[in-house]
Amino acid sequence: MPAYNSSKHIAVAIESVINQSYSDWELIVIDDCSTDSTILIVDKYSHQDSRVRCHSTNVNAGAGVARNIGIELASGQFLAFLDSDDLWDSNKLTKQLGFMKANNAEISHTSFSFIDEDGFSRPGSVSVSKCVNLETNLRKTEIGTSTAIINRRLVLDSIKFSEIRARQDLKLWIDLLKQGYKSYGLDSDLVKYRIRSGSVSSNKIKMLFVTLKVYLEVKELSVMKRISCYLSYVFNAIRKRQ
DSSP states (O other): OEESSOTTTHHHHHHHHHTOSOOOOOEEEEEOSOSSSHHHHHHHHHHHOTTEEEEEOSSOOOHHHHHHHHHHHOOSSEEEOOOTTOEEOTTHHHHHHHHHHHHTOSEEEEEEEEEOTTSOEEEEEEOOOSEEOHHHHHHHOOOOGGGOEEETTTOOSOOOOOOOSSSHHHHHHHHHHTTTOOEEEEEEEEEEEEOOTTSGGGOHHHHHHHHHHHHHTOTTSOHHHHHHHHHHHHHHHHHHTO
């Protein structure tokens, strides 16, 4: 879990992990030089529950770098991701790990819905396909990072986020899917994705340009197919928020 000035929401995010019906987990929070009380909140939970661990960066480097540190520190077979303002359903790990084992899945993701800054439901949701590859995920961008789990015994290539400040999560899925891996979709709403004003992803115009740049760098597809996938992404991005 990367965290930067997350004091308003990180407690409920951590509690959504602590309240999991599946109990064999470790939560590694990477504090990215927060200037608010984030680190104090995380420390409180780490003292109450030894499964919660905290690591602080030396300089603010962004979510991608923070996630990479977490991956290096993680000891488990399965890597799950959660942003510091999102929430997991209490049965997420139980259902998703069972789903992955039943399907021998390398990567999996689930459906999700939206909440606002105060935790109230917002319009829109994302349902997932049974399985996505590079092209289908570029068209739908249905892999929500807080929904994803990677089986490190089956994904043998490097699992590393880009250090770009935005869309580093999309870049990871591109990097893995273009190696031939697939992500299997569990069509169950197991994550609440929080929409916040002022977040990196809230500047829609900027994100459109950042995403276009990422798409144009996917050399495994023709230029026309990259543009086609991008236009499909824009359409689906508008539809999922309605």
